[in-house]
Amino acid sequence: MEWTSVDLGNCPVVRALEVVGSRWTLLVLRELFNGVHRFEDIQQHLGVSTSVLSRRLAEMAEHGLVERLPYRQEGSRERLEYRPTEKAWELYPVVVGLMQWGDRHLTGPDGPPVALVETRTGKPVVAALVPVDTPTCAPADVTVVTGD
Structure with missing residues (x-):
C-alpha cells in the first residue's frame, strides 16, 4: 500500500x-x-x-x-x-522528543539548558520509537538536571 x-x-x-x-x-x-x-x-x-x-x-x-x-x-x-x-502524561515522550530535537538542531553555543537522566542510574534518557514490549522509563524515573 x-x-x-x-x-x-x-x-x-x-x-x-x-x-x-x-x-x-x-x-x-x-x-x-x-x-x-x-x-x-x-x-x-x-x-x-x-x-x-x-x-x-x-x-x-x-x-x-x-x-x-x-x-x-x-x-x-x-x-x-x-x-x-x-x-x-502520555504526551511526556512527545514533549521530551521536541526538547531533544531542539537540543540537537537549535541550541546556541552554551548548549542545552537541561538534560534528562534516569534517576537510579544517572544515564541520559532519550525519546525513541521502541517495540511495544521494550521496557521504558516512567516519568517518575526521570530527573531533570542542568545542562552545565
Whole structure:
C-alpha cells in the first residue's frame, strides 16, 4: 500500500494537533511535567498573559489534560492548581522528543539548558520509537538536571 492512497479524512495527527497544537499548550505541559502547578507560577515562568493562560488551561481541562485542585494559603482566598492527568502524561515522550530535537538542531553555543537522566542510574534518557514490549522509563524515573 502506498501512503498517498491512505484516506486522511480521519487523520489522528490532525485530531491531536487540534488539542495540543498550540505553542502555549505544549509549554504549559512542560511546566506541569516539571512540577510547576500554580497559575501564578506558570504565568510568571512562561511570561504569558493571564488571559491567554486562563483560556489555555480551560481548554486543557476540557480536553482532559489537566485537573484543577483547590488550595488555600493561610490568609488568602482559595485558588486552583493544575495537575497533569494520565492522558497528559502520555504526551511526556512527545514533549521530551521536541526538547531533544531542539537540543540537537537549535541550541546556541552554551548548549542545552537541561538534560534528562534516569534517576537510579544517572544515564541520559532519550525519546525513541521502541517495540511495544521494550521496557521504558516512567516519568517518575526521570530527573531533570542542568545542562552545565
